[in-house]
Structure formats: structure tokens, C-alpha cells
Amino acid sequence: MRRVDPTHTQADHRVRCEWGPTGASALAPYADVAVVVDVLSFTTSVTVAVDRGITVFPFRWGDERAAEFAAEQDANMALQRQDARYRPGAVSLSPVSLQHARGIERLVLPSPNGSTICTILDEARTTVVAASLRNASAVGQWLAPQVADGARALLVPAGERWPDSSLRPCAEDFWGAGAVLAELPLELLSPEARLARAAYEDFEDRPLEHLFSCAGGLELEAKGFGDDVALAGRLRSSAVVPVLTRGAFVGAR
Template structure:
């Protein structure tokens, strides 16, 4: 990894995917994983409903990984989120809302190929790990400001999506989610890397039109075409969630 890719000397950094996270993580006191459609949004809905959400790396069509997730859920007596669905607990945040009343106080194993994979990799490599999104941007920034000194290094990781074949596809919704958190963090601009400042500028440009922008984005359009438009609308609800999602004891949990 080239030293320039660490975004030194800035203390607030942003990069994409697992490789980007690896580049900007050294020296960080906190990392925030932003996967707006939908891992981070699902986590925010889950922890707000009283669930402890366990990230689990998976890949489309990988039956062995899905079987491992099922075994983990069985071992812990936890709920298991399946592939995106509105009729059962799944990666869809709408499904979590629908089942929240009978799920409070339990654990949920949440497999996903992007946000979960990055979170699972970063766990144990950074003192504080959070799942951030538009829904909990203000709560996430407030938690970081309360618990970290002004000079702390913060690594914001935009998860992105995947092209067929597995290559990273940068995604508008994750840049907006990252920008919302960084804007609410209210750190001096001199502390933010150019990549972080660009995310803030994009968010500020779109903040009054987030639902439409997400619905019309490539990722949003794809979900709408498959019947999950409400997931996109949930994800666009800026600061609808008043608790942050912090990784502790193997799961993301609500903190304020």
C-alpha cells in the first residue's frame, strides 16, 4: 500500500471498500462503515428496535457461507436474516420494522456481502467501530464527538456495491451517507481529507432532496425494480434514528 493512500496528515479520512479501509485505518481510533442500501440502514433499524445485530460476511450464491451463518444463529439462539425479503427477517430494513415488536431484546445474524464483510474484517482492528448511514448520521457524529478527543483519527469507509464479477462499484448512496456523518461531525475542514470534504460537499448539495436522489440512483432504481422501494425511502430518512450503532461483544448495539 502506497503511503499516499493513507490520506496523511488528515485525521478524518474516507475511502471505499475493504481495500480502502485497510489504507486509511492505521492509527484510527474509530471506523464508521457506511453501507446505506442496506446493511447500515438495517443495522440502525435493528438496534433502534432493541436487537443486537451480528455482522456476517457472505457472498451471493455461496451456500457454504450461508450455512455458516445459519449455524452461528443456531449456536447463539439468534434470529437469522435471509436474502432480501419483505415477508421474513432479511437484509431489508422494512422486514426488520415489520418484525420488531416480537424481536426486541434478541440477537440478529445479518449476512451481507459489503457492509457485513467490512465490519467483520475491521472488528478487533480498531478501538471503536460503528455502522453509520443517513438515518443515524447525527447520532453517530454526536457519539464520536462525545467519546473521542478532537485530534482522534476517524476512518469513514463507504462500502460501495459490486459489479457482476465482484469488482467494487462506488455508490452514490454511500457517499451521501458518509457526507452526512462527516458534516454532522463538525470538525475543522483542515482535519478532513479531500476525499472526506468531497463527500460533505455532495451531501450538502443533495440534503434537501435525499429521497428523490436515492430513488433515482442506480442502486435505488435496482431496488425499486425488485419491489423494495420502501427500503430506499427508509434509507433516505435523515436523522430518523436517534441512537448510534456501536460494535461491542460481537454485535452492533444501540448507544447514545
């Protein structure tokens, strides 16, 4: 793992916030618990699936071994969102598809951002939690006593990608991270984490309005997935806390 300039680790603060796979990799050694936020749509899909009792295996995007891995785990393989749309009963990164899924108990769910970041953090032996706007309050309340006891927490808004594959920070993931941070003591937050929390405070009163008007929401609605945006924006609609356990997300016990 590449060495990080100590000034970039937010080391003076128990609760930190950093973007994307590079940020996750850089700060993982300094975190006991890492909360990944990919609102549109990986962590929202995980929230919906785990709420329904489905075990979710994250997998790196573009890895050709995904189908083989799904077979080894006796799990269904999630399709591309646009492909699942025309196959009744198929599931994908669309959280709506998971809300209506039947007969699925185990699912391999690759994604270019959230799933890949979860894999990076898991390999770094950090406890990994999936948070969305739906379950952010529950995750924050689950995390708060651990932080109070001295645990170091890292919030990772996943972000999206520009055509050249560079990171595109996105509003919805910053809001989601802030929703978790709103449950934690302000004095323990790094400046980066405080900024996410402040962004959420501006968002909280009109979540669907904001979510449908940000770039990610506009993109999904234009592609015909507005129902996914609406489902993702339902604050405090889930009490589940998905924790990555032996390579799969299950509800915290």
C-alpha cells in the first residue's frame, strides 16, 4: 500500500471522511470501522437486500471471475441494470429490482464504485459497513457507542467516475455520509467530516427534491430509473446495519 502524507490522514480526529477507492485505501490503516456510502446505487441496494434477508457479496467491477465466484457461493449473479430490466425476476444494481425479488437468498453484486471500495477495505482488515440515505441514521446510532469507546471511524463517500476514470465527487454520497455523521458528536469529526455533515443539514428538509436535481439523480431518471432515485431518497426508512462479515453483507447482530 502506498505511503500517505501524514497531513492527509486527518489523524487528529477520531471520525474522518475521504473520497473514493484511493481515499479508502489511503485511510484504511487508520480506521477500525469504515462506512461506505454509494447512494445511487450500491449501498442502497445492499440496504434493501439485507432488509429482505438476502446475503450480499460485493465484488470488484470488471473482474471476469464474478460469475465463477457466484457459482462457488451458490449465489445469484446480479445483472447490469439495463439488462435486468427486460428479464422478469432478474436483479441488478437497481434497488427496486431487489425490493421485488423473489427466491433469492444470496447475491453477488459488483459495482464500479461502492462494491470495489468495500472489497479494498475488507482486504485491509477494516470492519466495513454499508450506509445509504435509507439506513444512515441506524448506522450512525450503531456506530456512536463504538466511537465513544475510542474506535476510529472512516466515512467513504464512493463518488462516481468521469469518462477518463478519474473520481467525480457527487452530492448524493456526500449527503449520505453526512446523514451518518449527524448521529456522531461534532467535536470528534475532522473538518472534512464536518463539511459532509453540514451538507446533509442543508439537504435533510427536502431530500427527494435535492436527490432528483443532482447530477446522479438526473442521470438515472433520464435512463428510466426514477423509481430507484425515489426509493434511495426515503430517509430513515430502514433500521438495518449491513456489516461485511466473511466476505458478505449481513445485518449486524
